[in-house]
Amino acid sequence: MPPNDRSPVGIFGVPMDLGQDRRGVDVGPSAIRYARLEDAIGELGHPVTDLGNARVPIPELVESDGSVRHLEAVRGVCEEVAARAEAVVSEGLFPIFLGGDHSISIGTVSGVAAAGGRTGVIWLDAHADFNLPETSPSGNIHGMPLATLTGRGPSELVEIGGPGASVRAEDVVLIGLRSVDLEERDLLREAGVRAYTMKEIDAYGVARVVRRAMEDLSHVDRVHLSFDLDVLDPETAPGVGTPVRGGLTYREAHLVMELINEANVVTSLDVVEVNPILDVRNGTAALAVELVGSLLGRRIIDLPV
Ligand SMILES: [Mn+2]
Numbered sequence: 001m002p003p004n005d006r007s008p009v010g011i012f013g014v015p016m017d018l019g020q021d022r023r024g025v026d027v028g029p030s031a032i033r034y035a036r037l038e039d040a041i042g043e044l045g046h047p048v049t050d051l052g053n054a055r056v057p058i059p060e061l062v063e064s065d066g067s068v069r070h071l072e073a074v075r076g077v078c079e080e081v082a083a084r085a086e087a088v089v090s091e092g093l094f095p096i097f098l099g100g101d102h103s104i105s106i107g108t109v110s111g112v113a114a115a116g117g118r119t120g121v122i123w124l125d126a127h128a129d130f131n132l133p134e135t136s137p138s139g140n141i142h143g144m145p146l147a148t149l150t151g152r153g154p155s156e157l158v159e160i161g162g163p164g165a166s167v168r169a170e171d172v173v174l175i176g177l178r179s180v181d182l183e184e185r186d187l188l189r190e191a192g193v194r195a196y197t198m199k200e201i202d203a204y205g206v207a208r209v210v211r212r213a214m215e216d217l218s219h220v221d222r223v224h225l226s227f228d229l230d231v232l233d234p235e236t237a238p239g240v241g242t243p244v245r246g247g248l249t250y251r252e253a254h255l256v257m258e259l260i261n262e263a264n265v266v267t268s269l270d271v272v273e274v275n276p277i278l279d280v281r282n283g284t285a286a287l288a289v290e291l292v293g294s295l296l297g298r299r300i301i302d303l304p305v
Helices: 025-034 037-042 071-090 104-114 145-149 182-191 198-204 206-216 250-263 283-295
Strands: 009-014 048-053 094-099 119-124 172-177 194-197 222-228 266-272
Touching: 009 025, 009 037, 009 071, 009 104, 025 037, 025 094, 025 266, 025 283, 037 048, 037 094, 037 283, 071 094, 071 104, 071 266, 094 104, 104 119, 104 145, 104 222, 104 266, 119 145, 145 172, 172 198, 172 206, 194 198, 194 206, 198 206, 206 250, 222 283, 250 266, 250 283, 266 283
Parallel strands: 009 048, 009 094, 094 266, 119 172, 119 222, 172 194, 222 266
Antiparallel strands: none
């Protein structure tokens, strides 16, 4: 259920950094908890339960197999995450998944979608995360989750949460893009994914883009928001693994969350790619907590409606 009705929230951490090659995002869930996520949600009136963390092996103990790095280990973690996600949604909780790199979303979105209904996805990200093993320059799975979720990529990952694609490409909206590989562009176009790049945000304003995205997803039963902190400009959010200049400002990011909250459509959330080792005094995790607050109903003032 959407979060405007003070619905109960469940926090689940996935301290996984196997989907890319920089250590640090595995500490993301701790950094976000340290920034008082649970209190921030509780203060908005939502009952909150911390459901702990998924069990994740460290890369030092995982064999780097084949062209897709850590494929078997990522598959194992995402299987567990998908099962937990499905259970949490079925219990009526609004789940918040803490990454970890963006490969955790193969598990979270598959699990949420398996709980039933047609699931749409808003993917807030500097990158499209729509590579295939054949097109990926790095072989890192955190560049592939969105392609995987729409049924493209290694079958071991596509089949998580049930056979076939977890979501339809036409039910996915990307917002904030500014770094897309050449072959990835063709894949996105062929798949029919809607994408609002930073150019559209600069030209039309973030409010119009979010309203359009809401219209694009008005036909689905539930909406999962996958929030990669690198959608923000690195001057505002330096603690991310793959920063790209020219991202959302502090206020633009809050406005995105405030407008999505008003639309009252989001039913589950990922907060991924926070890297405390690259951060400045945990500011990026603290900002993530602020933005979750805006998504869950925090307002600057309460105006009579
Ligand atoms: Mn991403």
